[in-house]
Amino acid sequence: xxxxxxxxxxxxxxxxxxxxxxxxxxxxxxxxxxxxxxxxxxxxxxxxxxxxxxxxxxxxxxxxxxxxxxxxxxxxxxxxxxxxxxxxxxxxxxxxxxxxxxxxxxxxxxxxxxxxxxxxxxxxxxxxxxxxxxxxxxxxxxxxxxxxxxxxxxxxxxxxxxxxxxxxxxxxxxxxxxxxxxxxxxxxxxxxxxxxxxxxxxxxxxxxxxxxxxxxxxxxxxxxxxxxxxxxxxxxxxxxxxxxxxxxxxxxxxxxxxxxxxxxxxxxxxxxxxxxxxxxxxxxxxxxxxxxxxxxxxxxxxxxxxxxxxxxxxxxxxxxxxxxxxxxxxxxxxxxxxxxxxxxxxxxxxxxxxxxxxxxxxxxxxxxxxxxxxxxxxxx
Amino acid sequence: xxxxxxxxxxxxxxxxxxxxxxxxxxxxxxxxxxxxxxxxxxxxxxxxxxxxxxxxxxxxxxxxxxxxxxxxxxxxxxxxxxxxxxxxxxxxxxxxxxxxxxxxxxxxxxxxxxxxxxxxxxxxxxxxxxxxxxxxxxxxxxxxxxxxxxxxxxxxxxxxxxxxxxxxxxxxxxxxxxxxxxxxxxxxxxxxxxxxxxxxxxxxxxxxxxxxxxxxxxxxxxxxxxxxxxxxxxxxxxxxxxxxxxxxxxxxxxxxxxxxxxxxxxxxxxxxxxxxxxxxxxxxxxxxxxxxxxxxxxxxxxxxxxxxxxxxxxxxxxxxxxxxxxxxxxxxxxxxxxxxxxxxxxxxxxxxxxxxxxxxxxxxxxxxxxxxxxxxxxxxxxxxxxxxxxxxxxxxxxxxxxxxxxxxxxxxxxxxxxxxxxxxxxxxxxxxxxxxxxxxxxxxxxxxxxxxxxxxxxxxxxxxxxxxxxxxxxxxxxxxxxxxxxxxxxxxxxxxxxxxxx
Numbered sequence: 001x002x003x004x005x006x007x008x009x010x011x012x013x014x015x016x017x018x019x020x021x022x023x024x025x026x027x028x029x030x031x032x033x034x035x036x037x038x039x040x041x042x043x044x045x046x047x048x049x050x051x052x053x054x055x056x057x058x059x060x061x062x063x064x065x066x067x068x069x070x071x072x073x074x075x076x077x078x079x080x081x082x083x084x085x086x087x088x089x090x091x092x093x094x095x096x097x098x099x100x101x102x103x104x105x106x107x108x109x110x111x112x113x114x115x116x117x118x119x120x121x122x123x124x125x126x127x128x129x130x131x132x133x134x135x136x137x138x139x140x141x142x143x144x145x146x147x148x149x150x151x152x153x154x155x156x157x158x159x160x161x162x163x164x165x166x167x168x169x170x171x172x173x174x175x176x177x178x179x180x181x182x183x184x185x186x187x188x189x190x191x192x193x194x195x196x197x198x199x200x201x202x203x204x205x206x207x208x209x210x211x212x213x214x215x216x217x218x219x220x221x222x223x224x225x226x227x228x229x230x231x232x233x234x235x236x237x238x239x240x241x242x243x244x245x246x247x248x249x250x251x252x253x254x255x256x257x258x259x260x261x262x263x264x265x266x267x268x269x270x271x272x273x274x275x276x277x278x279x280x281x282x283x284x285x286x287x288x289x290x291x292x293x294x295x296x297x298x299x300x301x302x303x304x305x306x307x308x309x310x311x312x313x314x315x316x317x318x319x320x321x322x323x324x325x326x327x328x329x330x331x332x333x334x335x336x337x338x339x340x341x342x343x344x345x346x347x348x349x350x351x352x353x354x355x356x357x358x359x360x361x362x363x364x365x366x367x368x369x370x371x372x373x374x375x376x377x378x379x380x
Numbered sequence: 381x382x383x384x385x386x387x388x389x390x391x392x393x394x395x396x397x398x399x400x401x402x403x404x405x406x407x408x409x410x411x412x413x414x415x416x417x418x419x420x421x422x423x424x425x426x427x428x429x430x431x432x433x434x435x436x437x438x439x440x441x442x443x444x445x446x447x448x449x450x451x452x453x454x455x456x457x458x459x460x461x462x463x464x465x466x467x468x469x470x471x472x473x474x475x476x477x478x479x480x481x482x483x484x485x486x487x488x489x490x491x492x493x494x495x496x497x498x499x500x501x502x503x504x505x506x507x508x509x510x511x512x513x514x515x516x517x518x519x520x521x522x523x524x525x526x527x528x529x530x531x532x533x534x535x536x537x538x539x540x541x542x543x544x545x546x547x548x549x550x551x552x553x554x555x556x557x558x559x560x561x562x563x564x565x566x567x568x569x570x571x572x573x574x575x576x577x578x579x580x581x582x583x584x585x586x587x588x589x590x591x592x593x594x595x596x597x598x599x600x601x602x603x604x605x606x607x608x609x610x611x612x613x614x615x616x617x618x619x620x621x622x623x624x625x626x627x628x629x630x631x632x633x634x635x636x637x638x639x640x641x642x643x644x645x646x647x648x649x650x651x652x653x654x655x656x657x658x659x660x661x662x663x664x665x666x667x668x669x670x671x672x673x674x675x676x677x678x679x680x681x682x683x684x685x686x687x688x689x690x691x692x693x694x695x696x697x698x699x700x701x702x703x704x705x706x707x708x709x710x711x712x713x714x715x716x717x718x719x720x721x722x723x724x725x726x727x728x729x730x731x732x733x734x735x736x737x738x739x740x741x742x743x744x745x746x747x748x749x750x751x752x753x754x755x756x757x758x759x760x761x762x763x764x765x766x767x768x769x770x771x772x773x774x775x776x777x778x779x780x781x782x783x784x785x786x787x788x789x790x791x792x793x794x795x796x797x798x799x800x801x802x803x804x805x806x807x808x809x810x811x812x813x814x815x816x817x818x819x820x821x822x823x824x825x826x827x828x829x830x831x832x833x834x835x836x837x838x839x840x841x842x843x844x845x846x847x848x849x850x851x852x853x854x855x856x857x858x859x860x861x862x863x864x865x866x867x868x869x870x871x872x873x874x875x876x877x878x879x880x881x882x
Contacts, residue, residue: 190757248754250745257742260731267689267728268743269711327733
């Protein structure tokens, strides 16, 4: 029994290893092609900052996709929420916390609304959010009157441009390491108390060593430039939160069941509709957060902010192994997908690849990644 | 010279030898039944025959009319006169009957379909088969049984010399089964050779000329049907002598566990049409109540309604443990101790691409883990109980449900509901499409659960199953109760009479 368990886990982890290997290849290539610019702390810091908006959207999008839905409106909602924040600060002269709260609440309200239309009115999510893609973009243009609204408040811009002081960074890293150790200890205790066989000490220590190594390496890199950028910090928290939701809560499990077989889920006593509304509301909240970072980074809200962001988020999920049919996908995969996309953007920009070529290459890679995945599945 | 000869077929999948030197012959005009437990290799053999597994992926030889065939795909086998009716229908519901029959072979000039020619030929074909079906009707408007008949008409329109039928009667009503038999008799007289895969031995014995038994990818025996008995065939299938497949059991009844009064359910599609009409019954602790009836009698609709999952309007009162309860969703029913092992495990019971543990714990997740957070160890501890008590044959709890055999999938669904700790358990066609060995295990489990005091409501299309397990049988006919029998006075004849409205 235990033998089969391990082999099963290995196959499902296989694609994660392959993705990491692909990422490593991409990095190695860019590092070589850019004459050792790519893998410098400065560039890696920029890269991580660039991916944080897409990454945060991808975390929410992944959960929506797992439930066999889709949200095409996140780019427009991001624009609108950013516009609301900038407008609140500039025209209404609200304080920064109030502006943040309003922007996020607008975004949650839109997500909930679209979720209700999908779940309770039975309008396919594709249609609801395709409508939203147009309508909310229209709303931004109307609100901003076609102008770019600059943001002056430094405390707001800190969300997108600030860095965590290095000592705070190390303190957080220390907490994270303690947390990792605690989680590993707990899983061992729990496995023991339910008598689930021998504990594999080699595998268990790897479970602690790999994340701790990653935390330390990340901190070393970020602190040898300017410290952890605030957008990256927020992204990391969002990703951890998403991973926790999908793997360790009843809500997360229900999303997989609903996406995998909606009828079986319903007959198992799951309230499919309510959970779909929740997941859209959640994506709304994350879109609001992403909007704040985006607006703060740019320093202004523009009518075309966030255009095509929904496609980046969806592409990240799909490259990360999520199925648009629902029921399959992981937060880790989506984040890795977002990192691969961001690496391509960053690397090609460093190489001065022309804009249109970048789009062609990214599009081809998206299709090729899914094609290879399907091929692999068929063989397996 | 036989019509079809398959010699020494070997087909391997990674780690498994699915077919291990199978030989099989079919004469023109012969009705040859192919039986065996699930996983015995019947479907694999037919996939080899039809070119789903092309030449080169298996070893051995296929001869049709004495000529060696090497199919590289389904098209090739169709050209050679092989037609397969699969268990899952392969019709396009939005297209008409005629369009489906000629799908891919439409009479046309320069790509423009000649519709009058198409419907003319389709109606001739249907008339030949004595089928009263309008070729211009969209297939989706037909019942599942008539769709199956259309599928057969489609196969015959391709001048099939060899017709393979995989569980063709699973979804048919008794009248439709008779129509099908009529068609098959007619084909037999026209010299068509038929390979018939079925779990229903009554059918096999009634219709077949010869029976071939497969077990573990090998041919166990091929005999003329007249020389065989039912018990011999079952013994050959399972590789051991079986006594009575329904274990003798004695149930002690306790108090009434659930009472259902005046249950009426309306069709969600046709306003005012009652699919369940004023049905009242009760079930006691430790009792197995069988519900018999033909397709469309309202059995599944009744269970759906009293489980809170009916999509249309309904009325009636439900009491569990002596108290009236309100049901507006399956979770209400689960909270009141009702479990529902639904029919069609692939559609309603399982998330096929998820693991056994995820499938088993989903209905009782909050009970097992807690309101908000899941706990993998607690889940594993909980799921391993039914996993071993039901003897699910799988590598581990992490095995993907879709890779299991039908019998083991059914055990996973049953396990899922046992984890909700029900007081009343509904079972809807709990043994459909699973092999004899797994059936027996599920029968034994049903008896054990009743002995432990669970109240069980069992819906089944197989009369022997209802008779063999139930303490009391309720017969439905067109949504109404048409009779109630105790175990002592229930006979197949009486039940059938009530079910057909006599």
